[in-house]
Amino acid sequence: MFFVQMWKEIKVFFTSKGNLLFMFVMPLLLITIFSFALRDYISADYGTFDNGCIYYYLNTQNESRSGEFNEIREKMTGAIGISFEQVYDYEEACRRVESSKAYGVITIKDNGYDYFRSSFNEPEGGKLARTLFSQIADNYMSGTTSRSGPAINKVRVEVNKLDSKNYYTFAGLAFSIMFMGLLVAFMVYDEKKFGTIERIKLGGAGILSMVISKVLTGVICGLIMIVTSFAYSRTVLKVDWGNKAGYIVIVLLCLVIFSAVFGCVVGLWGKNRTMCQSSVLMFSMLCGYLGGSITPLYLLENLPVLRFIVKISPLYYTNRAIISLYNGIIDEKTTYSILVLLGLTLAFIILGIHLGKKVTKKA
Amino acid sequence: MGIVNIKDLKKTFGDLTAVDGISITVEPGEIHGILGPNGAGKSTTIGCITGLLPYDSGSVTYENAQPIGKWKRNIGYIPQDLAIYPDLSAEENVRFFCSLYGFKGSELKKKTEEALDFVGLLEVKRKKASEFSGGMKRRLNMACGIVHSPKLIIMDEPTVGIDPQSRNRILENVKALNKKGATILYTTHYMPEVEEICNKITVIDHGKVIASGTKEDILDKMGKDREMDVTFTAGSDGLAGFEEAIQSIESVHRCNISTEDNISTCKIFYSEDQTLMENVIRVAADNHLTISNIGSLEPSLEEIFLTLTGKELRDGK
Ligand SMILES: Nc1ncnc2c1ncn2[C@@H]1O[C@H](COP(=O)(O)OP(=O)(O)O)[C@@H](O)[C@H]1O
Ligand SMILES: [Mg+2]
DSSP, rough: HHHHHHHHHHHHHHOHHHHHHHHHHHHHHHHHHHHTHHHHHTTTTOOOOOOOOEEEEOOOOOOOHHHEEEEEHHHHHHHHHHHHHEEHHHHHHHHHHHTSSSSSEEEEEEEEEEEEEOOOOOOOHHHHHHHHHHHHHHHHTOOOOTTOOOHHHHHHOOOOOOOOOHHHHHHHHHHHHHHHHHHHHHHHHHHHSSSSHHHHTTTTTOHHHHHHHHHHHHHHHHHHHHHHHHHHHHHOOOOOOOTHHHHHHHHHHHHHHHHHHHHHHHHOSSSSHHHHHHHHHHHHHHHEEEEEEOOOOHHHHSSSSSHGHHHHHHHHHHHHHHHHHHTTHHHHHHHHHHHHHHHHHHHHHHHHHHHHHHHHHOO | OOOOEEEEEEETTTTTEEEEEEEEETTTOEEEEOOOOSSSSSHHHHHHTTTSSOOOOOEEEETTTOOOOGGGGGGGEEEOOOSSOOOOOHHHHHHHHTTTTTHHHHHHHHHHHHHHHTTTOGGGTTTGGGSSSSHHHHHHHHHHHHHOOOOOEEETTTTTTHHHHHHHHHHHHHHHHHHHTTTEEEEOOOHHHHHHOSSEEEETTTTTTEEEEHHHHHHHHTTTEEEEEEOOOOOOOHHHHHHHHHHTSTTEEEEEEEEEEEEEEEEESSSSSHHHHHHHHHHHHHOOOOOEEEEEEEEOOHHHHHHHSSSSSTOOO
């Protein structure tokens, strides 16, 4: 019975030209337009090391320690083209970091290193540089890697440069996935409106299997969008998804599931098509804007109030996680984003069950 | 015990009582018409019968006093508003609804083709439903409801707003389905349809039954007179004798004669009497009157409805 319904959903969905147009064109359009239109937004600052500079402050007489630091310094400069500048006034250097003149201040001490960074607006490039620095320094200090070891080469491969093309490949795709909720909302709403839901119920099939088959159809649509965008960005925009591409897809898939469930709930709740449409569009626009799918995240994160508001957008977590993953770093951001998306999905499922009961009663 | 037994059914929407204590028994094999103006509560009653709409009080049971439960699979429901997928072809629509009843493979295919053939859409089965005319959509709507050969077919105003051909086709279909053994419950606000196809009628208004039975039953219960008009060619000599003789017939209640331009017309009001016309002709001959025209007028349900409720059936409200 379920497969009969699933098959019907797929047929209904994939025979609609509007759906196909959305599925294949929307992500590519958003990715392309944003990549080119917002080129200057991204190029200099975000997640790239161009013009990036780290200060260092010598606070030791230990020759071997400063020798070690010089080696690390050279490796980092070689790997990611970042510059280092010695400072003598620590306080002044910290102030400059706070006003975004440099990524951070490294203090070289007898027993290791301190890393000062801006307390609230450390740029993504700075985070990456810091991560890299601590990885290398850890290796040196634990002695697990020989001094001329391959650590840097590995890092060099992992660190990708973020520009508008690769930023918006992911941000634009995530944005279109949010909009995809609309297609699911329409599918569910139409079933209500056409009255076919009543026939299905008379036939003895539950509303649950109908809803699940629609969500699954949405997920299939989302997967196709991801695959299309992957192929397009690889071939046309020459964006390499990096060696954590699998994780990126997992995060995007969570977003797809969330978006499909959200759309489904809107479809169950909406009293007419316009109502469904405007709710999904409003929600997607808001999430997209706050999540950094339109204005890049680093700009939003540097704005005084918005810095906190962005956190209400599920896309914020997705985009943040993807940027890290793109740079080869799996960290708590990935976990966060998956947890946030699945948590929200669960919340909407509960809401959906509630609404579903109401629809069952009424119809 | 009928195939559907509705007892004291009540259904309210907030303050509005849509169905107010309706009782209907649908006997197996009949075409039962529920007649009532827009807003009378027809669709609401149907909703309660299909089990899709919960009701406040009363009861609806099926064959041998069964509750709805599994019995609902014996119902073929053809809702007032189209319940089809516009983006699927006619065939895909019908097949989907048929497969909900567990039909598979060659049987599924056979049933699908039969239903499409029955409503005359077999030739255009690959066309999308959205490309159909209004009448074709209605017929597809019907095919989707009957494809699993249900015992009870419920049609809610299936002919609203369609062209005469499709309408006739649907009425023919209803009769054919009934011949094949299905019991049919048919709602409409359009009286001639009921007269044409139904052998049992329930008239409802404001959620209440105001009359039920066969058409004859209803007319009799209303105590409504039938009317016979007789026109004579010139000459009025025998009129007085004629009138007297007619008045003395038991079934005749009243008799009015009027003469205009030398032509006399007699209106006779009477209750059910198969032999009246013969008698009238005989009495006329006895009185040397020549009849130029004679005809009996049965009062329509429409007229009855008007006298009962003081409003036109067709326009409702
Ligand atoms: N879901 C509903 N909510 C509120 N009122 C309703 C609903 N469905 C029907 N009604 C009201 O109940 C009354 C009977 O409606 P309905 O059964 O559709 O009449 P009919 O089918 O005879 O035209 C109407 O006054 C209608 O407005
Ligand atoms: Mg109705």
